[in-house]
Amino acid sequence: MARADSFRRCTMVKRREFLTAALLAGGTAARGDSVRATPLKADFWGTQYYDDKEQQQIMDVLSSRQPFRWYGSGNTPPLKVATFEKEFAARIETRYALAVTSGTAALQCAMAALRIGPGDEVILPAWTWHSCYSAIVLAGALPVFAEIDESFNIDPSDLERHITPQTKLLLAAHLQGNPCDMDRLLPIAKRHGIRVLEDCAQSVGASYKGRPVGSLGDIAIYSLQLNKTITAGEGGAVVTNDPVLFEGASRFHDVGVFRALHEQAAGGHRMDPFAGTNFRMNEFSGGVLLAQLHKLDTIVRDARTNARRVYDGIRDLPNLKLRRLPDPDGELGAGIYFGFRSTEHRERFAAAMKNANVPVAPPVGSVLLPTQEYIEQKCTVHPAWPSFTSARGRSIQYGAVCCPRTIDILNRYAGVLMDPKFSKRDTDDIVAAIRSVYRTIGWN
Numbered sequence: 427m428a429r430a431d432s433f434r435r436c437t438m439v440k441r442r443e444f445l446t447a448a449l450l451a452g453g454t455a456a457r458g459d460s461v462r463a464t465p466l467k468a469d470f471w472g473t474q475y476y477d478d479k480e481q482q483q484i485m486d487v488l489s490s491r492q493p494f495r496w497y498g499s500g501n502t503p504p505l506k507v508a509t510f511e512k513e514f515a516a517r518i519e520t521r522y523a524l525a526v527t528s529g530t531a532a533l534q535c536a537m538a539a540l541r542i543g544p545g546d547e548v549i550l551p552a553w554t555w556h557s558c559y560s561a562i563v564l565a566g567a568l569p570v571f572a573e574i575d576e577s578f579n580i581d582p583s584d585l586e587r588h589i590t591p592q593t594k595l596l597l598a599a600h601l602q603g604n605p606c607d608m609d610r611l612l613p614i615a616k617r618h619g620i621r622v623l624e625d626c627a628q629s630v631g632a633s634y635k636g637r638p639v640g641s642l643g644d645i646a647i648y649s650l651q652l653n654k655t656i657t658a659g660e661g662g663a664v665v666t667n668d669p670v671l672f673e674g675a676s677r678f679h680d681v682g683v684f685r686a687l688h689e690q691a692a693g694g695h696r697m698d699p700f701a702g703t704n705f706r707m708n709e710f711s712g713g714v715l716l717a718q719l720h721k722l723d724t725i726v727r728d729a730r731t732n733a734r735r736v737y738d739g740i741r742d743l744p745n746l747k748l749r750r751l752p753d754p755d756g757e758l759g760a761g762i763y764f765g766f767r768s769t770e771h772r773e774r775f776a777a778a779m780k781n782a783n784v785p786v787a788p789p790v791g792s793v794l795l796p797t798q799e800y801i802e803q804k805c806t807v808h809p810a811w812p813s814f815t816s817a818r819g820r821s822i823q824y825g826a827v828c829c830p831r832t833i834d835i836l837n838r839y840a841g842v843l844m845d846p847k848f849s850k851r852d853t854d855d856i857v858a859a860i861r862s863v864y865r866t867i868g869w870n
């Protein structure tokens with residue numbers, strides 16, 4: 427039995443090696459031939475790098491019996507979260523960082539820091555995560571959707587028609603590791619006196635023209651949840667260079683209090699307390715995230731190396747339409763996406779890639795917000811919620827009508843989800859599958 431298994435495995439490996447070699451050499455494998463024995467599947471990123479460093483951090487907190495970030499029973503103050511904040515700010519090249527419990531919490535802190543409230547309008551992309559919309563609504567402000575372009579990020583050319591005298595903020599989400607076109611977005615925001623919140627939840631470690639994402643706008647947020655570059659299961663962060671925004675975010679995350687450590691970092695306080703909530707990070711998360719932060723550059727390097735191998739392997743194919751990358755050197759390489767002339771063409775590509783055991787998927791990780799029923803119906807926890815009681819709030823229309831180009835783009839793209847731990851063989855398989863399918867289904 428064992429020998430039969432090993433024979434089968436051996437034959438499979440040989441067949442796979444033959445097919446891969448044939449396809450890489452531009453060979454003649456027929457449509458539908460598998461380039462690998464089992465379907466390629468990307469795993470979560472940060473947890474694959476867990477080792478004794480994260481373990482030690484957890485053990486430190488357990489043995490010190492100091493799980494709370496601000497104080498404990500030991501002789502020395504707990505410092506895991508505080509150290510994470512300090513090192514995270516340095517890595518993002520901003521003056522301040524605030525650790526919180528999630529990216530969603532970080533968005534709510536940013537809204538509070540920016541004093542977004544009833545009567546204000548916030549522009550966000552039609553394709554992003556629920557939390558972007560909910561943070562605006564929970565602040566009592568009005569979400570206004572703009573289209574995405576073929577980078578899957580907010581389309582700078584669709585911005586100005588949405589700007590009104592009430593527009594206070596642009597939420598620029600760098601989605602799936604791909605930075606927004608900041609050279610075009612920032613001048614528009616500046617011209618209209620609008621603040622910029624960078625949502626880097628899906629792009630921790632990415633950069634734009636040499637600068638870390640999150641260091642370009644007025645304030646930025648990160649998610650450190652399982653699907654993100656580094657993770658403690660849940661977690662988030664807010665960064666800014668502005669001491670007033672930092673104080674506002676810090677107070678909001680901690681029931682209105684500005685703790686001594688943060689006050690010292692900001693060089694004093696500049697505002698009175700106000701009603702806040704509790705989004706404080708605990709020391710276990712802080713410790714794990716500190717260990718993960720020390721690996722961020724490695725994870726980003728591995729992810730980019732793998733993406734580059736695939737891009738290099740298909741670069742010569744004429745007419746191949748890739749997702750737009752405003753800064754190809756700065757993106758993370760979280761997914762390699764291709765555009766097609768129609769949904770039907772995309773589906774033929776997807777079926778052939780599935781047969782090759784290199785499955786692809788339509789853009790993932792975000793949702794088409796305006797067509798979510800609770801958004802289309804403007805559902806809130808209370809009928810008098812201020813977002814939708816004004817004339818503008820009542821008249822604004824969500825649903826498919828407000829984002830036809832976004833829908834069209836999402837219906838025509840599909841891609842391979844990448845993993846920093848993919849082997850050279852895995853990336854060769856991706857290239858082989860794409861080259862094979864390219865020849866058989868045609869491209870554009």
Ligand SMILES: Cc1ncc(COP(=O)(O)O)c(C=O)c1O
Nearest residue numbers: 528529530555557599627649651
């Ligand atoms: C763009 C974006 N913003 C915010 C969030 C919220 O992060 P969290 O899940 O940590 O609350 C996510 C989560 O996936 C996201 O993708």
